[in-house]
Amino acid sequence: MLSKKRLLYSTITGIIREMNINKDLLDLMQEGVQVWDVKGKRLFNNSQALVLHGVDAEEMQTLDDITSKWTFYDDDGKLLRPIELPATKVLHTKEPLNDIVLKMTSQETTRWIVQNVTPLFDGKGELEGVISTCVDITHLKSQETKYKNIANYDPLTHLPNRLLLSDRLAFSLLRANRNKDKVAVCMIDLDGFKAVNDTLGHDAGDVLLIEVARRMQKVIRPYDTVARLGGDEFVVILADIAKIDDCAIVLYRVLNILALPYMIDEHEVKGISASIGVSVYPDDKVEPDILLRHADVAMYQAKNSGKNRFTFFDVASDQKIRANHKTLERIKKAITQGDFCFYYQPKINTFTEKVIEVEALARWAHPFLGLLSPNEFMPLIENDEKLNKIFDEWAIKEGIRQLDVWKKEGLSIEICINISPRQLDQKDFVSTIKQIVSQEDIDIALLAYLEFEILDTSSLEQLNNVQEVISQCKELGITFALGHFGTEESSLTAIREYPIDTIKIDKNLVMRMLDDTAEMPIVQTVTGLASAFDISATAVGAESMEQVLSLIEIGYDEIQGYAIARPMPSDAMRDFIIGFTPDPRWRLASKTLPSRTDFDLLLAEADHKYWVQSVIGGLSRDGLSDDVLQVTHKECRFGRWFEGFKDQMTPDLRDLDHLHRQIHDKVHRLYETLKKEKRVINSAEEIELLQMSDELTILLAKIKKRYKDEKKHLNLVNKILDKREHHGR
């Protein structure tokens, strides 16, 4: 490419002739002007060129004459070989070079010049030589160095300042990458410095800082950097560290020397020490400014754990915190971009045989991980106040939006949404709800179909505004439920304190009530408690038909759980509600008040079911413990309970007895067969066993109903109680 500075005289001889004619003029110039031919032989120079190079004309015949007297460096201090000098370079490349800053040193002196070199071509475009101009900028350079010092060094201690520190740090990190070793960034803050400033004055403080700087420079290694950030804050960069111990050695030296007494204005000052925080690259593989910040964090830890020590930044916990933070951001994004949705689980009234409410359960439709259930992400959301608020607002919005959709489809059903106690403590919570309602353009009367369920009652106690907020919500028609009821003492306080409409007994209690005798009384008590407070009780977590029947018998009308239906998407939920047919077995359950006898029967029944389950479990895993198998139909709890009826066998009781024996027989025969054939139970056998067990449940329910109808309930009770006294247990 042609430069605008390229001179296009017909021949170089013409130029030299012109120059020689105007030599007097050229000698007046501040710039040194030289013309060299293609072989590097001097064709012309003005007098300033000689002055600049400190030679007379005889001593400057060729370019080589110059390089033999002077050594050249570029602006960054890099030594230049003769062929790298601008004039030589242009002779080679035929491209002009402009404003090249060079340092030239001889045995006597150092000079700085700026040089421009332009190639000279003949009429045919053949290179004939170069013309070079250079200006002496030595005086400018020395000023620049001075300015550079001001910009880069702390005027008090003459240590590198923050600016130079970041240069050095960046450089050290690059080196560490290349050499595969470590760099330690040590943030140093003096302990006890303020007291010196306050008692002896700022001048004394300055003297102390200068001494601190001097001492540190003494103990660090030559290739380390100490910088002062300002005040009593210093940074040491320890480079070329192979292992952490290397860095500890230097830091102990720093701690020791800084803790020695100082002499300031003939006062001996004691009690100065240093707190040092260290971040190590690349163990902590972050940007330089983050490294400094991490060192700062560690420095505060050193101060807090007693000063005069160094503490390493905890990379592991930081990584974890940052990763966890990323997850929260991820969840937030998922909520706002609509990756969350609700699944609904119906709650039925077994008495009216209708679906009375659906519980909204959040799902995260994760693009890679699939559909995540609440117990995989709610603990994270609940642990973060901001995210919890975002989630709760989304839930309310989604809930009322669904209410609106169903309403328009002619479906009036209540939706229950879990809400965190924290939201109920926000004084503006109600206005937030109203805002959502108006934003979504939804009839505010629909809020009467909304129920908020509070799961964590234990945290309610520490909150002040809950009472008021709940009352405001109730004015809008929103109802309230307490979840996980029966597991925490706080739930008892809560039904007294707040206007609760429903309590929901904890699903773990329901799930275990038939297996664990300790849980059953709690399940029974909760219904009593609910009626005492005139609120309704819901049993959640009913997973089997026998649990449902037992719950009805204990006195629960409102039941939710897998035995009724699993959570499902909103469309499926709508179809479920519309096509809902109650299970005829629910009617079999007696709805009398529970009695001690019923309870025993329930236990006996449950025991039997549990036994059947254990048998199936054992037989399908190729091993059955003897104590499970050896139970005969007379030894099991059901059999013992049945003993009480031996004197008054009715046909249905005889059927029951027969079926019970059949089941035990079946199990024994099955066991023998499997042992002989060395295999596990197959599904046909399993189904057969379960069907027999189900028959037993139904038969029992029928018998109970007959007793109730014949009003023989009391007699039955007395009879059994009498027997019990005779036999004991």
Place this chain on the structure above:
Amino acid sequence: MEDSGTILWKSDYDTGVDEIDEQHRILVNTINEANKRLSKESSLEMLEDITRDLLSYAIYHFETEEEMMQDYDYKAFSQEEYETHMKQHRDFSAQVVAVRESIKVRDPISKEALIDFLTDWLINHINNTDKRLAAFLKTKTI
């Protein structure tokens, strides 16, 4: 000065995919932290903290890996390996959820059982399943 049972990161654990390795180290650190904290005293709150970290880990780490699997169509490469991998991820999440359930009913899993589960998972999953994924990924990326 290391506690007994502390897992030291071995270069042997590296799969060679930086992003994955970085996240694996977090799991190692979490296990070590759990070991250290639970050996002093074991409280329900502590178990809750640790399992919460693990839930978070399950989200960001599995997302990273499963996104890579999808981007490079690991399933097409080996349906069996893909399914094994996914199943192990789901099992991990399910286990952590089960541990949290056990805390909720105040019948928490023992420290030893938790650490054993995590360590086994780490060794089996990282050292086998993840390495096979990484080997596949390395054929796809430069």
